[in-house]
Amino acid sequence: MVSIKDIAKQAGVSISTVSYALNGSQKVTQETTAKILAIAKELNYIPNAAARTLKKRETKIAGVYLTNYSGAFYGELQQGMLDQLAHHGYELIVCSGKESHRFLPEGMIDGAIILDAHFSNKELLSYADRGHKLVVLDRELQHENITQVLLDNKTGAKLAVDHAAELGHRKLYIVTGPKGSFDSSQRLQQALLTAEKNGMECTVIQGDFNKASGEQAGRKMMEEYSGPAAAFCLNDEMAIGMYNALSGTAYNVGEHVHIIGFDNIEVAQYTHPRLTTIDYSKREWGAAGAEQLIKLIKKESSSHKKVGVTLSEGESIRRL
Incomplete structure (x- = not known):
């Protein structure tokens, strides 16, 4: 493997001069820098990432931890992160599973x-205590090295249940x-409160954020159906x-x-009648999370953020 020693030898300069040139230092003239970069390209020099990390204490890589990658939700979220990180010269790796926690x-x-239920609050706080920079999208944690960027879940749940009440539903x-x-938890808590205020009878069915649990809930609802709900x-x-x-x-x-529903994923627009759902920008959520992480890494002022939501009403809906 080609090293900076090889470049220095061919360029007839010191190793430190090569190092300065490769890192864009003003200590080396433009002419010498151009010569060194040309030789590095000719020799197919690849920087040693591990050495750079040890010297600068940075990798220029951020991680996003997800519980899983399934479903239509994650693509736009990750794209927002990628775009924002790239703007600051950072790359993104997507992590899942216990072994990747050691990164x-x-x-x-x-x-x-962090958007991963497999992390405990205790574990995240322990990393923050050691100086690691974290942005959480799925919990409330108070620490100088942790910033929260959360959805306005409670407003979304209130909008959804109020809409059901406006349609005339009591079940x-x-x-x-x-x-x-x-x-x-946040959505359920607010939904129950709003239903109570609207005088609605509630039945809670345990789901799992996947289609199969929605199908199971639909069958249960039909088994006990006694009128519009x-x-x-x-x-x-x-x-x-x-x-x-x-x-x-x-x-x-x-x-x-x-x-x-809640999330306004792309496929929702193809349901008939079109699904009424709580809408927000997944891309903006991801970008906001990445932006706050960069601020933490650069030791700039970082603040908790809340991502706003709206109700996207479906079509062909009959009011009772």
Whole structure:
């Protein structure tokens, strides 16, 4: 493998001069820098990332930790992160699983964005205590090295349940996400409060943020159906699963059952009738998380952010 020693020998300069030139230092003339860069290209020189990391204590890589990669939700979120990080000269690696947690203490990444229920608060706080920079998208943590960029889950849940009440419903099914999910907990808590204020009877069905659990919830709802009802699925994947369960049955979405989701994923626009859902920009959420992480890494002022949401009302909906 070609080293800076080889470049220095061919250029007839010192190793330190090569190092300065490769790092864009003003200590070397433009003419000498151009000569060194040309030789480096000719020799197909590849910088040693590990050595750079030891010297500068940075990798120029950020990590994002996700519980999983499935579903239509994550693409736009990650694109927002990628765009913002690239603007600051950083690259992104996507991590999942316990083994990748060591990337932080081993200094393989400069910081991380967390949307992963497999991290405990205690573990994240321990990394922050050691100086690691973190942005959390799925929990509330207070630490000088941690910034929160959270969805306005409670406003979204309130909008959804109020909409069901405005349609005339007095019976509401709520299909939750997995146990331990921060977003699910926040949405459920607010949905129950809003339903109570609207005088609605609630049935809570445990879900898992996937289509299969939405289909299962739809079948349960049909088994005990006694009149028009609304279903608030705490994400769109489950809402689409519920559509699938009702398809081909005697129960029509928009007539017998009004379904409301959360996330406004792209496929939601192809449901019939079109799904009513809570909308927000996944790309802006990801970009905001990346922006705050860069600020933490650069030791600039970083602040907690809340991502706003709106109700996107579906079509062909009958009011009772």
